[in-house]
Amino acid sequence: MLIRRPEDIPSSEITPEHVYINRREFIGKSAGIALGGAMVGGPGRAAAQTAQVGQRDWSSVRSEMDEELTPYEDVTSYNNFYEFGTQKEDPARNAHTLEPRPWTIQVGGMCANPGVYGLEDFIRPGTMEDRIYRMRCVEAWSMVIPWYGFALKDVIDRAAPLGSARYVEFKTLHDPVQMPGQRTRVLDWPYVEGLRLDEARHPLTILATGVYGQDLPNQNGAPIRLVVPWKYGFKGIKSIVSMMFLEQEPYNTWKRTASFEYGFYANVNPEVNHPRWSQARERRLGEFRRRPTLLFNGYVDQVAGLYAGMDLRVNY
Amino acid sequence: MNKKRRLLLLKGLVWFLGLAPLAWLLWRGFTNRLGANPIEEVLHRLGDTTLIGLLVTLSITPVRRLTGWNSLAPLRRPVGLFAFFYLTMHFLWYGIVDQTLDFEFIVEDIVERPYILVGFAAWLLLIPLAVTSTKGWIRRLKKNWLRLHRLVYVSTSLGALHFYWQVKADTYWPIVAVTVLAILLLFRLRWRRA
Numbered sequence: 001m002l003i004r005r006p007e008d009i010p011s012s013e014i015t016p017e018h019v020y021i022n023r024r025e026f027i028g029k030s031a032g033i034a035l036g037g038a039m040v041g042g043p044g045r046a047a048a049q050t051a052q053v054g055q056r057d058w059s060s061v062r063s064e065m066d067e068e069l070t071p072y073e074d075v076t077s078y079n080n081f082y083e084f085g086t087q088k089e090d091p092a093r094n095a096h097t098l099e100p101r102p103w104t105i106q107v108g109g110m111c112a113n114p115g116v117y118g119l120e121d122f123i124r125p126g127t128m129e130d131r132i133y134r135m136r137c138v139e140a141w142s143m144v145i146p147w148y149g150f151a152l153k154d155v156i157d158r159a160a161p162l163g164s165a166r167y168v169e170f171k172t173l174h175d176p177v178q179m180p181g182q183r184t185r186v187l188d189w190p191y192v193e194g195l196r197l198d199e200a201r202h203p204l205t206i207l208a209t210g211v212y213g214q215d216l217p218n219q220n221g222a223p224i225r226l227v228v229p230w231k232y233g234f235k236g237i238k239s240i241v242s243m244m245f246l247e248q249e250p251y252n253t254w255k256r257t258a259s260f261e262y263g264f265y266a267n268v269n270p271e272v273n274h275p276r277w278s279q280a281r282e283r284r285l286g287e288f289r290r291r292p293t294l295l296f297n298g299y300v301d302q303v304a305g306l307y308a309g310m311d312l313r314v315n316y
Numbered sequence: 317m318n319k320k321r322r323l324l325l326l327k328g329l330v331w332f333l334g335l336a337p338l339a340w341l342l343w344r345g346f347t348n349r350l351g352a353n354p355i356e357e358v359l360h361r362l363g364d365t366t367l368i369g370l371l372v373t374l375s376i377t378p379v380r381r382l383t384g385w386n387s388l389a390p391l392r393r394p395v396g397l398f399a400f401f402y403l404t405m406h407f408l409w410y411g412i413v414d415q416t417l418d419f420e421f422i423v424e425d426i427v428e429r430p431y432i433l434v435g436f437a438a439w440l441l442l443i444p445l446a447v448t449s450t451k452g453w454i455r456r457l458k459k460n461w462l463r464l465h466r467l468v469y470v471s472t473s474l475g476a477l478h479f480y481w482q483v484k485a486d487t488y489w490p491i492v493a494v495t496v497l498a499i500l501l502l503f504r505l506r507w508r509r510a
């Protein structure tokens with residue numbers, strides 16, 4: 001539980017001022033990102049419409065496929081975060097009860113450096129960058145989102161998993177006071193997700209602490225969440241409090257809820273339909289006509305090697 | 317208040333309540349209040365309205381028999397027709413706006429996805445009921461009219477199943493709909509035996 005009196009808060013849980021102040025600088029500095037991450041343009045084309053978020057005009061920013069960003073209002077008002085209700089608009093309405101600071105994350109399981117870390121010890125400011133990713137929900141809608149975060153590999157390397165560790169498992173905060181949706185039994189709380197270690201170490205996999213250069217709003221998974229752009233959105237576990245290295249495949253929440261519909265891998269794949277609906281096309285929010293869904297959400301060149309020889313129909 | 321005036325008032329109320337969901341959607345549409353995914357929002361609200369309309373249609377007779385308010389009987393037709401109207405809008409919205417008339421995908425949906433097939437069947441079954449809802453048809457079909465119009469129970473059941481089947485995890489509202497439907501069916505079965 002994270003309910004504590006101020007005198008109980010160790011100094012490690014308080015974000016040093018320079019980190020906060022410099023945060024802005026890192027946003028400004030961030031330029032191109034290797035692999036699937038897109039270029040974040042400097043002074044670009046004239047803004048067709050105002051896309052001012054925080055201190056920055058995002059109107060000229062595009063994904064690496066020259067896609068427009070989904071507006072900030074949509075990214076922060078249309079969310080699946082059942083801890084705050086099951087309707088898309090519920091999280092934006094209800095997530096004000098979450099207290100994202102101070103925040104601690106437990107690192108454990110099969111690793112050389114287990115421990116409980118304050119959020120600011122988890123994030124190394126020099127590694128923060130903007131990453132523009134497509135986000136494809138298993139419900140067949142999608143967005144283009146400029147995340148702000150750092151490679152998960154960075155944390156994994158510091159934790160130094162043992163040779164026997166093959167997976168990493170994440171858990172969301174379990175606190176029905178802060179997360180009123182957890183008072184219902186819609187899902188088996190806390191939310192659990194996981195990755196194979198090679199997926200977790202992949203340079204596209206990030207932990208995000210922000211969106212549009214701002215701290216994550218609570219409804220988007222403050223203060224820290226996973227983003228795996230070639231997988232369905234439900235893999236992107238929010239408000240993470242625990243990270244464990246395991247030998248066995250984690251039993252993720254949606255697989256537990258309906259294992260014939262949601263698997264562990266959950267790679268975006270237009271050829272493998274959900275039992276109840278087609279995954280061949282998706283609605284990009286803001287667009288009228290559905291567009292074709294791309295294998296691995298368009299990141300096939302970067303990630304296909306992870307699944308060589310695997311039957312993606314069986315490992316959905 | 318005489319009988320005729322009461323009926324007029326009740327029918328006015330039905331028209332008001334029947335058009336209110338449409339007016340609400342139009343207002344939200346024109347004032348940009350349909351959220352980040354307006355196409356899906358309209359589709360779902362048209363579907364909700366249909367199911368509520370069908371359940372209200374089915375509850376008119378039980379309420380009339382329990383309370384003795386026989387003046388409610390003539391409301392079954394307009395309420396049922398409003399439900400059919402919203403169902404038709406729901407189907408057209410799905411085909412024209414949601415699927416942009418891509419027939420290849422619409423046919424695939426109907427053939428391969430049970431929940432869409434079930435919803436489509438619910439709509440098809442209601443068409444003959446809407447067509448034969450006039451006084452002339454009631455006279456012509458005599459006893460068969462009642463028999464034919466019992467299909468509304470089948471159609472509503474399919475509608476509830478259609479609703480239940482597409483929910484990912486939160487089955488609260490589908491279960492409410494199924495429960496209401498089950499209660500209405502029990503009334504009907506008890507009265508048939510009595």
